[in-house]
Amino acid sequence: MPERSLVLKLLSAAIVFGAWEIAGRIPVSYAFPTFLDSMAALFAMLADGALLTAFADTLRPLVIGVAISAVLGIAIGLAIGLSGWFDWLFSPIFIVMQAAPLAALIPLLVMVYGIGLTSKVFVVCIMAMPVIVLNTAGAVRNTPASLTEMGRAFLGTRRDIILKIVLPAASPLIFSGLRLGTSAGFIGAILAELKITPTGVGDIITYSRSIADYPSMYAAIFSIILLAVLFLNVLEMIERALFGGRFRGHASD
Amino acid sequence: MAMPQTDLSLVETAGAAPQMAVRVRGVSKTYGSVEALRNLSLDFPRGQLTSLLGPSGCGKTTLLKIIAGLLEPTAGEVEVNGHPVTGPGPDRAFVFQDFALLPWATVLRNVAFGLELRGVARSEREAIAEKYIAKVGLSGFEKSYPHELSGGMRQRVGLARALAVDAEVLLMDEPFSAVDEQTRRKFQEDLLELVAQERKTFIFVTHSIEEAVYVSDQIAILLPRPSRVSEIIRPEGLRTKDVANIRRDSEYLDIVDRIWASLRSYVE
Amino acid sequence: MKIFGVRLPGMSSLILWGLLWELVGRTGFSFFLPPLSEVIATLYEIIGTAAFQKALFETAYAFLAGVFFAVVIGIPVGILMGKSRLIDELLLPWVNIFLSAPLTALVPVLMVLFGFGMKAIVITTTLFAIWIIILNARAGVQGINRSLVEMARSFGARPWDAFTKVYFWAALPEILGGVRIGVIRAVKGVIIGQLLISIVGFGALFELYSANFLMAHFWAVLIVLFALAFTLAEFLAWLERKVAYYAAAR
Numbered sequence: 001m002p003e004r005s006l007v008l009k010l011l012s013a014a015i016v017f018g019a020w021e022i023a024g025r026i027p028v029s030y031a032f033p034t035f036l037d038s039m040a041a042l043f044a045m046l047a048d049g050a051l052l053t054a055f056a057d058t059l060r061p062l063v064i065g066v067a068i069s070a071v072l073g074i075a076i077g078l079a080i081g082l083s084g085w086f087d088w089l090f091s092p093i094f095i096v097m098q099a100a101p102l103a104a105l106i107p108l109l110v111m112v113y114g115i116g117l118t119s120k121v122f123v124v125c126i127m128a129m130p131v132i133v134l135n136t137a138g139a140v141r142n143t144p145a146s147l148t149e150m151g152r153a154f155l156g157t158r159r160d161i162i163l164k165i166v167l168p169a170a171s172p173l174i175f176s177g178l179r180l181g182t183s184a185g186f187i188g189a190i191l192a193e194l195k196i197t198p199t200g201v202g203d204i205i206t207y208s209r210s211i212a213d214y215p216s217m218y219a220a221i222f223s224i225i226l227l228a229v230l231f232l233n234v235l236e237m238i239e240r241a242l243f244g245g246r247f248r249g250h251a252s253d
Numbered sequence: 254m255a256m257p258q259t260d261l262s263l264v265e266t267a268g269a270a271p272q273m274a275v276r277v278r279g280v281s282k283t284y285g286s287v288e289a290l291r292n293l294s295l296d297f298p299r300g301q302l303t304s305l306l307g308p309s310g311c312g313k314t315t316l317l318k319i320i321a322g323l324l325e326p327t328a329g330e331v332e333v334n335g336h337p338v339t340g341p342g343p344d345r346a347f348v349f350q351d352f353a354l355l356p357w358a359t360v361l362r363n364v365a366f367g368l369e370l371r372g373v374a375r376s377e378r379e380a381i382a383e384k385y386i387a388k389v390g391l392s393g394f395e396k397s398y399p400h401e402l403s404g405g406m407r408q409r410v411g412l413a414r415a416l417a418v419d420a421e422v423l424l425m426d427e428p429f430s431a432v433d434e435q436t437r438r439k440f441q442e443d444l445l446e447l448v449a450q451e452r453k454t455f456i457f458v459t460h461s462i463e464e465a466v467y468v469s470d471q472i473a474i475l476l477p478r479p480s481r482v483s484e485i486i487r488p489e490g491l492r493t494k495d496v497a498n499i500r501r502d503s504e505y506l507d508i509v510d511r512i513w514a515s516l517r518s519y520v521e
Numbered sequence: 522m523k524i525f526g527v528r529l530p531g532m533s534s535l536i537l538w539g540l541l542w543e544l545v546g547r548t549g550f551s552f553f554l555p556p557l558s559e560v561i562a563t564l565y566e567i568i569g570t571a572a573f574q575k576a577l578f579e580t581a582y583a584f585l586a587g588v589f590f591a592v593v594i595g596i597p598v599g600i601l602m603g604k605s606r607l608i609d610e611l612l613l614p615w616v617n618i619f620l621s622a623p624l625t626a627l628v629p630v631l632m633v634l635f636g637f638g639m640k641a642i643v644i645t646t647t648l649f650a651i652w653i654i655i656l657n658a659r660a661g662v663q664g665i666n667r668s669l670v671e672m673a674r675s676f677g678a679r680p681w682d683a684f685t686k687v688y689f690w691a692a693l694p695e696i697l698g699g700v701r702i703g704v705i706r707a708v709k710g711v712i713i714g715q716l717l718i719s720i721v722g723f724g725a726l727f728e729l730y731s732a733n734f735l736m737a738h739f740w741a742v743l744i745v746l747f748a749l750a751f752t753l754a755e756f757l758a759w760l761e762r763k764v765a766y767y768a769a770a771r
Contacts, residue, residue: 008610016615031633092532099705099754100747101712104723107731108739112553186623187713194625195716205629214633221630225622232621323671341675353672357690357764367676369686418676 033215042219050204051223057200058224061117062189065124066182073129073181074174077136081170082162091137097130103188106195120192127188128181135177139170172243179235186228274299274422274454275320280329282315289315291479292329297422301470302448302455306462306512308519312480313458314426320456321347321424333422343371346415348425352407354399360386361395363410367418378417385413389443405436422454429464437464444468445496462512466491466505474512476519484515555737564741572726573742579722583639584711587646591703595651596696599658603692609659620652624710628717642714642721649710650703657699661692694764701757708750 017035024034033041045051076094079086106123113119143166151161193202201224208216275297282290289312297303305313318324320331322341331338333345346367354363361382362369368378386395389409399407408428415423429437445468448455459465465472472486490504499505539557546556567573602609602616627648631641669691673683715724723742730739 005610008607009614012611012614015611029634088529089534089537092535093538095532096535096747096751099708100750101709103709103713103716104727104743104746106716107727108553108743111731111734112551183621183623187625190623190625191713191716194629201626205626209629209633217629217633221626224626225618228623229618229621318671321671321675323674341677343677345675347672347675349668349672351666351668353666353668355669355687355690357693366686370673370676370678370682 031212031214033218037215038218038222041213041215042223045204045216045219045223051201051220054200054204054220055224055227058189058193058202059200061120061124061192062185064117065121065188066128066178066185068121069125069128069132069181069185070178072125073132073177074136077133077174077177078140078167080133080137081140082166087137087141090133094130094133094137097126098134102126102130103191106191110196115197119196120189123192123196124185124188127191128185131184132174132177132181135180136170136174139173139177140166143169172239175239175242179232179239182235183228183232186232190224272299273297274334275456276332277316277320278330278332280316280319280326280331282312282319282324283327288479290319290326291481293481294329295473295482295485297454297456298471299454300448300452302444302457302468303471303473304457304459304465304469305473305475306459306465307475307480308477308516309460311475311477311519313475316475316480317424317426317456317458320422321345323347343418344420345422345424346418346420348408348411348415348423348428350427350430352399352411352431354407354410356399358398359395360391360397360399360402360410363399364413364417367414371418381417382413385417386410388416389413403436405432405440408432408440416451420453422456425455425457427458427460430460441468442496462509462516463500466508466512467499472512474515476516486512552734553736555740560737560740560744563737564744567738567741568745572729576722576726576742577745579639580711580715583642583646583714583722584707586643587711588650588704588707590643590647591650591654591707592700594647595654595699595703596658599655599696599699600662600692602655602659603662612655613659616652616655619648620656624648625713625717628714632718637718637720639721641718642711645714646707646710649713650707653706654696654699654703657695657702658692661695661699662688664695665691694761697761697764701754701761704757705750705754708753712746 021035024032024037027034042051076086076090080090080094081087105126106119109119109122113122147165147169148161151165156164190202193199194205198206201220204220205217208214208220273296277293277295277297280290280293281288293316295316305316307313315324319326320333320338322338322345333342336344355366358366361379364386365373365378365382368381373381383395386392389412391406391409391413394402394406399410402410408431412428429440432440441464444455448468448470457465457468466488469488470492472488473482474484474486475481476483486508488504488508491499491502491508494502542554543557545551546554546559598612602612624645628641628645631644635641635644665688669687670683673687678687712723715722716727717724719725719728723746726742727739729735730742
């Protein structure tokens, strides 16, 4: 029943936003604006274009960083998955990176690269890269043996087997690695704006907090989370359309 | 529901026909608009093994689960020993196709699990479980876990669990379909012995014609969409013959052929 | 990987990378990269200091408290969602949103609501960990083998018995998997929280070291942090492998 599901989704949203409104009216804290005030601030910022320019600023390091991570990450992952030597040499680094709180590197990056775009792109890269590399490597390593054996039995060259069998077989997992990498990249991009220098949405958040304009602050946070969730959902929909449910790779981050 | 049960049982004990352990009367089952069973009636004689045989999708497992009380019929009723079935009960025990063993429990606890759920004290239920573990030939594996056993051994655990609760009726849902062919043949021989020894009523779902003819006192052939009993075959002659020679017996081969002839048009 | 027929252990290449670090550091390639030996010497120096132990203690406290709340709230909520379709449909959209949302953006809100201190960091940690724990507990309950459920019913199990003796244990591998990923996320959350609220734990230490350009100190703390996080992740993965036979038996 699609109607039931939709009704429940709307009901669920109404409950949460209603609770937000009521909590803001009480108010539970001087720094907790109502839902309606926050939405009004959101539309005001949308109307005067402040939010759109802020998004553009925030998304620049994100897009550059994710693009670099995708190209480098898939290449490294492929090499790790195909060569035992690469695996031995590079896997441990990315396994440690995956588990480690890489955000701790930010103060160091700032010291080395200053407070400009380079540092922010770096933050996005170190957050996004490990999951892309590990997903690609895992997918390549776990290509079904029967498929590669089939390729060899029909006299495919190594190049053919990699391009026509290994990569297509690995692509669902590689794609979900990219999606998870983008998700981590969002965390990095926002962290960079809050920690390094306030630009874009981070600037709105920091500035409105300093002048106690809480509706604007909440609106900015609401909008960036909404943007991230919508974008990641679109990626997931593309993934489903491309590979269908049965091929979709599972990945843990 | 409130039928005069006493009359019925009087008739049965007095009559020449074997007493019925389980009676299914006019059972229908629909899932939404899909009709799985239509007005199906069938009797299961006490102390005998009845097979439910049919192509996939013929509702034989649905019927078995209705008898078990795991599913509720849309219409009709099932009686066990004259009592209507309203849910699972201690008079029936189920053997599952995929064994349904607890992976975190030893063989001993798995076999005793039915008794554990009935609140039998630990020492008592473990003594009973030991007995049935020995009976199915798994002595020495009490402390093993299911993942350490082969498929055939796992199903012996499932069987021992069902025997341990000492139910009168054993419901077996394609119990040998997940084990290899050799194990399967050994199981079939053991099952014949078990039916002879235990004096229980067995209801056995299978899709193998040979298996049904080999082990059954009575075979109910179910035809699909919607399910109904098309024929009941009693290979009585076979039960008195030597087990070792049944598979090349001409009566056995004739019955197998006859069932195949009536089923083949339903196989897509 | 094998060399001259000898199998090299999995993580042994880190030694090679350590040597490379030492060499590059010795050449004086960059002020920001002191040789590894110097970093390790510094590590021995600061590990006994009060400032370091205070940071470690505060971080461990925030981390453990955050994980505790995430587990204690997350698992029951996940189980409830797995059991009740209504609750599931009401909560699932929000769980999915928060699972992929950049939670970093919420830290400023937590700071103004709960103050610049421990409370905000604990809540950040919980927020990072809880969603995946909920989602996995839900998946675990929903993925319980149907015939195990029927088995419990056919032997007449009472609801409480069925839950404590069958359902909980059947869902346990997924629940543990969720806790493992949740804990790894909590490590990242606790550090992100400390970086943004930089007066507590390692956040304060980082501020101090970077303000004074104490590079060896900085790297020493990073090594400790990464090593702890990695050990924790490997330990949990090992724990999960111990119950892996569950999955095979489904």
